[in-house]
Structure formats: C-alpha cells, structure tokens
Amino acid sequence: MENGMLEKCTDIVRNSKNIVVLTGAGxxxxxxxxxxxxxxxxxxxxxxxxxxxxxxxxxxxxxxxxAVENLYHPSAEPNSGHEVLAKWEKEGKVSYIITQNIDALHQKAGSKKVIEFHGTMKTATCLNCGTKYSTEEMANRLKNMKEFYMCDHCQTKNKRDRYIKPDVVLFGDAGKWFTMEGFNTVMQLIHEADCILVLGTSLKVTPFSTFPLYRREGVPLIIINKSDTPYDLDSSTFVIHESIGETLRNLNTNLNN
Structure with missing residues (x-):
C-alpha cells in the first residue's frame, strides 16, 4: 500500500466529524x-x-x-472493516452508513445508523397484513410446509396477495428508500457530510452510483475498492485498491498514534 495515500486519507478522516459511508459487496x-x-x-x-x-x-x-441458499448468511460474522466503522460511529466520526448489502453485518458489528438501501435478508413480510417472519422461520417453513410462502395470519380471495416476500429490493420492485422521501433523505445526508467514504463498491449500478455526486464541492471522497470506479480521477478523490479490513485497521491505527 502506498504510504503517502494512506497518510492523506488518515488526515482526512482525522479532520472529519461527519463521515457518510457507502458500502457494497466488497x-x-x-x-x-x-x-x-x-x-x-x-x-x-x-x-x-x-x-x-x-x-x-x-x-x-x-x-x-x-434466496435462502445464496442470499441468507446467518453464520457470517463482521470483519475488521465493519468493526472499525462501528468504532468510528461511537466516536462521533461516522454519522451514517448507506449500504447496498442485505446481510446486516454492519448492525451485527455494532453500527446503529445504517440505511439498508436494498433492504435486508433477515426478515420477510406478508404483502397483505404486514406480519413479519424471520428468514430462519421461512427456511424452516420451506422444509416442512407446501404453501410455506403464504401468510398464516390473514385471508384474501387472491392467495398471491398474502405471499410472504423477503424484505429485499428485487428487480422490478421498489423499496422504502426508492421513494422521493427516501432519496431526499439520502441526498441530504450526503450533502451535509464533510467526507464520503466508499467501501467495496464499483459505483456502477444506479441509483447508488450517483450518490457521491451530491456531496458539496471540495468534500473529499475516499474510495477503498479492488477495482476502478467512475470517480477515481476526480480531483477530490483519494483511491486505495487494497483490502478494506486491512486498510481501515491501518487508518484506525494511524489515528491513534
């Protein structure tokens, strides 16, 4: 890792009091x-x-x-990247995490202010009455019931109306943040930030990819991601193509020295 870039990013984080973090699969x-x-x-x-x-x-x-086989990871544990972000939130540096991830690892690490932009795989909801089911319960129902995906708590003429849908944003679907009010909330958080920290996303999928555009002029954008992003060459962007966990650990160590 280039020490000069790490030192620049350390100085930015040290002087920031309102960091908004954007995270993706990385x-x-x-x-x-x-x-x-x-x-x-x-x-x-x-x-x-x-x-x-x-x-x-x-x-x-x-x-x-x-979905249960590929999107549900109940045994996964937060890594040091998640843990550093939770620490920085407690210290008043990180104000919000806006994530594309549906695994709830940020919350598991202790972060409180998390916007799950694409929803969560932890729960599912009846489309008719709103009854919540844990994904663990849905996985058990899948094994033991024929029409496991239909709610037990309500009745409708059309069975499809009471399907239990995972609380993730599917293609052709719209989540709570895919509304004018939701977008405005995200835009406001980014506009008020004094640093945007991007972790593990190539910023190529809309609308998430547009979020850094809403930062104020001159506000630094730190990107830690293995591959390139469309923002890498911006004058106020600082890029590190290394492990997120290792880089955040090093940044945190530098802050404490």
Whole structure:
C-alpha cells in the first residue's frame, strides 16, 4: 500500500466529524459472503430474473430455495472493516452508513445508523397484513410446509396477495428508500457530510452510483475498492485498491498514534 495515500486519507478522516459511508459487496466478501457481479459471484450461477418480483410471484418455492441458499448468511460474522466503522460511529466520526448489502453485518458489528438501501435478508413480510417472519422461520417453513410462502395470519380471495416476500429490493420492485422521501433523505445526508467514504463498491449500478455526486464541492471522497470506479480521477478523490479490513485497521491505527 502506498504510504503517502494512506497518510492523506488518515488526515482526512482525522479532520472529519461527519463521515457518510457507502458500502457494497466488497466489504462483505471479507466475511466470506460471495458478491453478485464478479466472475465467481451469484450472477454467474443464475440470471437476474430469478431475483425479480415477477419470478417471485410465479415461482415462490424456487425463488425461496435460491434466496435462502445464496442470499441468507446467518453464520457470517463482521470483519475488521465493519468493526472499525462501528468504532468510528461511537466516536462521533461516522454519522451514517448507506449500504447496498442485505446481510446486516454492519448492525451485527455494532453500527446503529445504517440505511439498508436494498433492504435486508433477515426478515420477510406478508404483502397483505404486514406480519413479519424471520428468514430462519421461512427456511424452516420451506422444509416442512407446501404453501410455506403464504401468510398464516390473514385471508384474501387472491392467495398471491398474502405471499410472504423477503424484505429485499428485487428487480422490478421498489423499496422504502426508492421513494422521493427516501432519496431526499439520502441526498441530504450526503450533502451535509464533510467526507464520503466508499467501501467495496464499483459505483456502477444506479441509483447508488450517483450518490457521491451530491456531496458539496471540495468534500473529499475516499474510495477503498479492488477495482476502478467512475470517480477515481476526480480531483477530490483519494483511491486505495487494497483490502478494506486491512486498510481501515491501518487508518484506525494511524489515528491513534
């Protein structure tokens, strides 16, 4: 790792009091979770239509079998990258984490202010009455019930109306943050930040990829990611192509020296 860049980033973090963090699959791969879009990721095993709202309604059993096997990681543990971010939040440096990840590892590490932009795989909700089910319960229902994906707590004329859908944003779907109010909240957080820290995302999938554009002029953008991003050459961008966990550990050590 280039020491000069690490020192520059250390100075930025040291002088920042309102860091907004944007995280993607790259921080979770260091906890053993496969990403979506790499050559070995989930999309190499199945096309995107499996993770669509249409496929969910047409083939709920097959959808759940795929989702539980590939998107649900209850035994995964936070890595040092997650832990440093939680520490920085407690110290008042990190104000919010906005994540594409659905694994809840930020919360497991102790972070409180987390926006799960693409939802979470921890729970599922009846589309009719709103009853919540844990994904662990849904996995057990899958093994033991024929129509496991239908809510037990309500009745409707059309059975599809009471399907239990995982609380993730599927293709063709819209989550709570994919609203005008949700976007405005995210934009405001980024506009107020004095540093944007991007971890483990190539910033190529909209709308998440547009978020750094809403920072104020001159606000530094630190990117720690193995591959390139469209923002790498911006004048106020500082890029490190190294392990997220190792880099954040080194930054934290430098801050304490």
């Amino acid at each position: 921080i979770s791969t260091e906890s053993g979770i496969k990403d979506f879009r790499s050559s070995t990721g989930i999309y190499s095993m199945a096309p995107e239509y499996i993770l669509s709202i249409d496929y969910f309604f047409k083939n709920p059993k097959e959808f759940y079998q795929f």
